[in-house]
Amino acid sequence: MNQYCELTDDCMVIHIPRELDHHEAGRLRQEADLMIGACHIRRLVFDFAETEFMDSSGIGVIIGRCRTIGYYGGSACARNLSGRLRKIFLVSGLQELMREDQTGKTERKESGKL
């Protein structure tokens, strides 16, 4: 079972964990890349609903997945950004790279984590 990624009808949602730092980034990267490659993903949604902390290591892993989906001709967007995360997006320039989807809400279908 996936810890972070959830497939929906038209996209893959990556549920960014409560804290995304260098320690957590490796596992997220591994799972996301496996899913993007295996499931022919074209639309990626980063959902920050649960995220309370993210540093530049988190920015690195998000930029990396944006690039990966870009190679496949797909697109990425961010959802449920808190004020703090908007600040992080602003400082890092990530807001230039990825649009924020303010319309949709994503509820995690599976409640359990690994």
Added chain:
Amino acid sequence: MMQGKNKMTLRFDARSVNEGFARVAVAAFIAGLNPTLDEVADVKTAVSEAVTNAIIHGYDDPEGQVELSCCIAEREVWIEVSDTGKGIADVKRAMEPFYTTRPELERSGMGFAFMEAFMDEVKVESAKGEGTRVWMHKKIGVQEG
């Protein structure tokens, strides 16, 4: 309001699991200054960046030691993160945004830029083969909103 100075020092292995420990420890330590949530988040982010740098760039060996000191007084916080690892050949270059020596790890090259964005002052001293010391300062209670 807290009276006088208060200092603490932590020493831990250069293991990524300690990144979370370090920033949470500092957040708890500065609670006495009555910081806003945003100020706590700023300090946690800066500590996380400095400690992650020490762990990733300072050592190949997870048993390398990272030292984190924090001093608070009145409405100010000073933080020092040091390692005795590889050191940085060109500090000025290392502090440029998007510059990284570890692109294979998908480092964003934003670590020092984040420290500078979220703290009032950041100084870095490093010597090749001797290690790196990052010193940061922030005033608490001056943020608006």
